[in-house]
Amino acid sequence: MSGAQPPLRWRLRERGLDGVTLLVLPGVLFVLALFIYPFLYGLVLSFHPKQGGALANYVTFFSNPYLYDTISTTLVIAVPVTLLNVVLSVPVALRVRLMRHQRLLTTILVIPITLGTVMVAEGLLTYLGPRGWLNRTLLEVGLADSPIRLVHNYWGVMLSLVITGFPFTFLLTLSYVTGIDPSLEQAGAMLGARARQRFLHILLPLLAPGLAITLALAFVQAFTVFPSAILLGAPAGPTRVISIAAYQAAFEQYDYSLASAIAMLMAGVQVVIIVALLAGRSLLFRGPASSGKG
């Protein structure tokens, strides 16, 4: 230590490093050990297959329709349900924002998120089943001649994702909508803009960044649907989603290497879609429109 330079402790403190900063270490080490390390371990493991060269797992996946079809099966469930949930959330959130007693509605809507997918699956099995209340109502009203099959197929999974997914996208959208300064819309109305014009030219551009994030989060959740695809769907065929393939590889064939490869592909598809969404957002909406929170 030279006389001209202040002690190391002081210099570190200048840069924001002192005893208090060290308190981040337990949190950082924990996430590194139990999130980053397993993920990297899985990535490396996926290139060390039980037999064959480094890429054998990925070759197996993309040459076996029973495996690679799971990607399209999952997308066929996840994409429509994500779009439906987000498209329904926007008008509802815009209306609920004007409501004085929002708390009751938001509390009711947070229930399915809290109950989780397993409970919703069991509830829908009872409610949508051939002898459930929904089919009874349809028969009584005369909308159907015989019970409609809504469980153990595509529609069961779809409806379970609406029940848990719509409240999620709605609450997220509501938090973005309430962040928009209402005086902006009032100014538009004062200048003679109709409701549709106010929505298209004022609210939508302000809402777009939030909507892109909502879409991304909702898609990722729907894409990793797992318990309801087994309990409410037809896990051998039409709802054999990618998470079922990964689970079966790991816990039925005990091929952790293949399972890791499928998990990495799952993560890869999510990353591609999210990057596309966020890139689209910055292409379409630029400039000060995104700083409308006040």
Added chain:
Amino acid sequence: MRRSIGERLWATGVWALVVFFVINLLAMIGSVVVNSFGTRWFNTWLPAGYTPQWYALAWNEFGLPDILLVTVEVVGAVVLISGLIGVPTAYAMARRDFPGKKATMLLFLLPLLVPPITYGIPLATVLYQAHLAGTMWGVILANLVPSVPFVILIMIPFVEQIDPRVEAAARVFGAGTGRLFMQILVPLLTPGILAALLLVLVRTIGMFELTFLTAGSTSQTLVVALYYAVFAAGVRPGQSVDAMAVVYMITTLVWLLIALRFVNPTQIVTRAKR
């Protein structure tokens, strides 16, 4: 501002949609509750009679006492440990600017953005290699992965609300970091800690994927046991599965109601907004 007929029709349509959704949601929950008390239910709106016997059956056949005990132990440990790691980390994140802070923030966001089944499979693989999966500690560690970052992200704004001069005053009077925490910060942060830990509690009771991938036969929590009960529904009467579902619903919703005294419902989904 007078509203045109079109606008009023639109508003009515939106409300009809909300009412339709809520009715279906409540009917779904209602049919589980009614079925769990029903004797025989065939081609009628309501069961022929009511009985509490399915609860006794579920209690004995599914081994509910053991499952509830495991659930309490796992959830308790997750809440306690995520608080102990998360609160000090959040304090440092809120109070200090250090090189690499943005990267650290991203590190805490990732486990909340990546869905559990994606990282759960590699995590379970690592835990099996360490001979931890299948034990209670394996389940606790897996459940801590999203809980610790969740506590950190919830607590940062609560710490930022506290006037730093209060801490400076305590330091001037000679309090060390430990004492500062116990006597100044924890009392001031109580509302935030309570909110964060209650939300962790509700989320851990309902966390299916991570527990499912790491639990053995003696370390199942309620939600995983419910999954197996629904999965093997043909083996037992449907009413006893629904009785178990009601026990699960009550366990979750009681804590949700308590949590909602301290947080806004929108906060339950918006944790990872930024």
